[in-house]
Amino acid sequence: xxxxxxxxxxxxxxxxxxxxxxxxxxxxxxxxxxxxxxxxxxxxxxxxxxxxxxxxxxxxxxxxxxxxxxxxxxxxxxxxxxxxxxxxxxxxxxxxxxxxxxxxxxxxxxxxxxxxxxxxxxxxxxxxxxxxxxxxxxxxxxxxxxxxxxxxxxxxxxxxxxxxxxxxx
Amino acid sequence: xxxxxxxxxxxxxxxxxxxxxxxxxxxxxxxxxxxxxxxxxxxxxxxxxxxxxxxxxxxxxxxxxxxxxxxxxxxxxxxxxxxxxxxxxxxxxxxxxxxxxxxxxxxxxxxxxxxxxxxxxxxxxxxxxxxxxxxxxxxxxxxxxxxxxxxxxxxxxxxxxxxxxxxxxxxxxxxxxxxxxxxxxx
Numbered sequence: 001x002x003x004x005x006x007x008x009x010x011x012x013x014x015x016x017x018x019x020x021x022x023x024x025x026x027x028x029x030x031x032x033x034x035x036x037x038x039x040x041x042x043x044x045x046x047x048x049x050x051x052x053x054x055x056x057x058x059x060x061x062x063x064x065x066x067x068x069x070x071x072x073x074x075x076x077x078x079x080x081x082x083x084x085x086x087x088x089x090x091x092x093x094x095x096x097x098x099x100x101x102x103x104x105x106x107x108x109x110x111x112x113x114x115x116x117x118x119x120x121x122x123x124x125x126x127x128x129x130x131x132x133x134x135x136x137x138x139x140x141x142x143x144x145x146x147x148x149x150x151x152x153x154x155x156x157x158x159x160x161x162x163x164x165x166x167x168x169x
Numbered sequence: 170x171x172x173x174x175x176x177x178x179x180x181x182x183x184x185x186x187x188x189x190x191x192x193x194x195x196x197x198x199x200x201x202x203x204x205x206x207x208x209x210x211x212x213x214x215x216x217x218x219x220x221x222x223x224x225x226x227x228x229x230x231x232x233x234x235x236x237x238x239x240x241x242x243x244x245x246x247x248x249x250x251x252x253x254x255x256x257x258x259x260x261x262x263x264x265x266x267x268x269x270x271x272x273x274x275x276x277x278x279x280x281x282x283x284x285x286x287x288x289x290x291x292x293x294x295x296x297x298x299x300x301x302x303x304x305x306x307x308x309x310x311x312x313x314x315x316x317x318x319x320x321x322x323x324x325x326x327x328x329x330x331x332x333x334x335x336x337x338x339x340x341x342x343x344x345x346x347x348x349x350x351x352x353x354x355x
Contacts (some may be wrong), residue, residue, distance in 0.1 A: 031315075033350035055351055062349055109241050110230050110315040111347065130235075137235045141228045148227055 023165045024101060024117045028136065030149060031111025033058050036140075037152045039161060061105060061113060068093040094126060104129060112136065118168070128168055135160055178258025181237055185259060194288045201301060211298040218300070222307020223314075230312040233259065245341050246270070248318070249277050252309065252339075261285055269338075278325060281335040292329045300324050302335065309339060317345045 028037040035054040048056065069092075095104040097120050104116045106129035114129050114136075139157035140146055146154070204214045237255050242248040253265040263285060269278040286302050300306075306322040313320045319342045326336035 031347060059349070059351065062347075108231065108234050110234055111317075112231065130238075133231075134235045137232045141231045 023168060024119070026117070026132075026161070026165070027054070027057055027113075027115040028152070029054075029058050029061075029113040029115075032149065034149060035151065036112075037157075039158070039165075041162075041165065057115065058113075061115065064093055064096075065107070095124075106130065106133065108133060122168070125168070128164075131164070132161070135164070178237075178255040178264060181255070181259045182262060185236065187262075190262070190285055191288070194285055194290075197286050197304075198290060201299075205296065205299075211296055215298075215300050215303050218303035219307040219310075222304035222309075223311035224307075225304070226308040226311020226313075227315050229260070229308060230315045233312065244274065245318075246274055246277075248313070249279070249339065253279050256312075257281070265337075275341040277339055279337045279339060281337070284328070284335050287329060287335075290329060297330070300327065301329050302327070306337060309337070313339075317347065319343050319345060 024040070024042045026037070026039045027035060030036055033055070035058070038050065038054065046053075092107060093105060095102060097103075100120060102118050102120045102122050104118065104122070104125040105113065106126065107113045112133065114132055116125055116129060116132075118125070135157065139154055139160065140152050141148075143154065146152065201214070201218070204217055205211075208214050208217060233256055237259060239251055239255065242251060249267045253267045257263055257265045257279075263281065263283045265279040265281045267277050267279055270276070284302065286305070290301060292299060292301065302324065306324060310320055310322045321340045321342055323338050323340075324336070325338045326332035326334050328335055
């Protein structure tokens with residue numbers, strides 16, 4: 001797949017299996033809790049206004065990360081619950097599933113968190129989230145007009161994302 | 170001894186888009202020259218190069234993490250190895266070596282045998298205080314800050330000033346863990 005920058009995105013995207021939007025929503029947060037991007041494709045129920053919704057999502061993930069790290073049975077070193085984590089410590093959680101949706105999560109060491117909410121039968125989306133992170137690098141980070149830490153306003157990024165998500169199995 | 174990195178810098182370097190080395194060197198030289206003309210003071214130019222490097226570093230880290238697939242580094246030693254072997258290789262095409270660890274493991278030196286920025290460069294007598302490659306110290310500082318490490322990066326040896334190698338000293342000041350950013354009253 002060629003992008004305007006001419007570089008290869010790796011890993012290459014999974015082969016599209018179905019038409020129509022397969023994902024419900026997507027969030028991208030940075031390390032300071034700023035919601036860089038919120039995309040919605042299929043969301044019948046909205047309970048909070050968008051600011052509160054973003055804060056809720058970020059808070060949920062922050063707590064989940066902390067909790068999963070403290071409950072890790074294979075790790076010998078555990079601080080008290082609530083103590084901030086140093087990078088490199090603790091495990092990271094990948095996804096959780098309910099009877100109506102599946103939430104997949106990826107965090108880069110630089111604090112960029114990508115959350116994808118899909119239907120509950122979705123397969124493991126780790127590779128897809130990595131691909132989206134690559135898209136973020138190509139379209140947002142490398143864009144000289146983008147100020148890091150501010151919400152993303154890039155038509156090209158949105159269109160490419162929509163196209164990719166449409167092809168997710 | 171730091172564990173082996175998952176993907177060697179060579180494999181990634183072969184896959185990323187590259188530019189002509191001379192174009193890169195000459196463009197950088199033109200930037201420094203223009204800064205010297207605009208700012209006139211060598212210290213100001215040093216600071217500006219560092220700031221430019223910092224702005225590059227905060228973006229570069231995401232590209233590095235996305236393309237190199239390294240896992241989180243367990244300690245600063247592993248971080249330094251990854252920067253020297255994978256990072257420098259991926260972006261400059263050269264590897265550095267890591268030496269001079271202090272007793273606590275928070276300070277080390279990266280030695281560059283080959284520095285593509287300084288090909289064809291000679292410093293005139295009027296610019297003797299100039300750290301020509303100061304952009305690199307800014308890049309390392311900016312990138313590490315985005316992975317929660319506050320560092321101080323300085324040039325210890327500089328071949329353009331008569332030393333025998335390029336030595337960059339990276340000192341870890343502190344690790345800044347992630348904190349919950351919202352206030353509790355919301």
